[in-house]
Amino acid sequence: MKRKLLTVSLLALSTAMLGMSGTTFADEDNKGGFLSRWFGGSKPGVAPVENLRYLEECGSCHFPYQPGLLPARSWTKIMASLDNHFGENAELPAEDGNMLLDYLLKNSADGSSYKRSVKIMKSLSPGDAPLRVSETPYFLKKHGELTPDMVQNNPKVGSFSNCSACHTQAAKGSFSEKEILIPNFGAWEENEKEERGDKDRKR
Ligand code: HEC
Ligand code: HEC
Known part of the structure; x- marks a missing residue:
């Protein structure tokens, strides 16, 4: 009886939190277990960029995409092909490249509990390593x-x-x-x- 009450109040609380971030509990991409929903919904959006070098180097031609928008395997591919980066040469000295890759891998979507990172990861198959955020199934759906x-x-x-x-x-x-x-x-x-x-x- 007590356990039931706890479940009910947790449900109510998480419904309120999901509602606050602009999604309803019935949102169809909220599948997955209750626990992942609870944790996945605990922080809205994705973690902001806090690495100044990243903002400088990867924000000079376009929006500095947060590491939490793609899995580690995507960042590894992107950073390994900067000499041919969507038709541009975005190559960096090896030291800078390694430092930024390290930052990206430590903050990638796979390890994040932010809501949008969790949803992007859920939309990918285990082997998928898209080079674009804008080509992930979650993005296309939204x-x-x-x-x-x-x-x-x-x-x-x-x-x-x-x-x-x-x-x-x-x-x-x-x-x-x-x-x-x-x-x-x-x-x-x-x-x-x-x-x-x-x-x-x-x-
Ligand atoms: C010399 C310019 C330049 C630099 C520097 C640069 N990029 Fe890009 N990047 C591009 C271009 C051009 C595109 C394609 C944009 C488009 O299709 O509108 C792109 C696209 C991307 C995309 C895909 C965006 C999408 O559609 O989801 C990612 C991810 C990305 N860049 C990451 C990085 C990272 C990480 C760095 C830093 C290491 C970086 N870029 C530095 C030019 C650059
Ligand atoms: C032309 C305008 C436009 C651009 C460019 C755009 N978006 Fe969006 N985005 C939208 C709109 C409109 C929606 C809401 C769609 C809906 O009604 O669900 C949305 C929804 C989203 C959502 C889901 C938000 C939610 O609360 O459900 C995310 C996450 C998102 N966009 C991320 C991105 C990222 C990352 C990029 C760049 C790679 C991007 N968007 C580029 C217009 C844009």
Whole structure:
């Protein structure tokens, strides 16, 4: 009896926490055990970057992707091919490269308890080592509703790799829906509300 009560109150608490970070308990990608949901939901987003060298070296051409956005095996591949990095040469002196790889591996999605890292990992098969965050199944699922006019044809965005163009708090590791503002389209929550309204009217 006592145990049941504890379970119920833990459930209520975790539901409240999940709700706070913009997801409901019934969110279909919340599968997995109760414990992983509990721990996975304990910290929203991904861990922010705290390595200044990383911000400098890997944030000079694009948004400095947090280590928690990809598994260690992806970072190993990316850092081993910097001379041919998405059509650019991003090679670093060996010492710097090794230091940054070490930082990436210690903070990769595999070892993280942040919610988005856990979800990205859950969406990958054990052998998958994608070179892009924007090609992980979790990412593709979350961004399926966006149109080319919002992304590729939008001069202020250009590509899905440009996280901070839409996620205003991306640099802090936060990707909450409330903080999404698509240039020339506005707040995503408002877009969603309008669409829901349209659907209701049609029904
Ligand atoms: C000389 C410029 C340059 C530097 C320096 C650079 N990159 Fe990139 N990176 C690129 C380009 C170009 C792309 C492709 C962007 C696109 O498709 O819009 C890219 C894409 C990426 C992606 C995939 C983004 C996605 O779509 O999910 C990752 C991950 C990445 N870079 C990691 C790094 C890391 C780690 C470093 C530091 C070691 C680094 N980059 C330094 C130019 C650079
Ligand atoms: C063109 C704008 C745009 C770009 C660029 C973009 N996103 Fe998103 N992202 C969105 C929108 C809109 C959603 C919400 C989709 C929905 O309704 O579920 C979203 C959802 C997310 C979510 C889930 C948030 C949640 O609370 O469910 C994560 C995590 C995320 N994006 C990460 C990224 C990362 C990492 C990048 C860069 C590699 C990126 N996004 C690039 C628009 C963008």
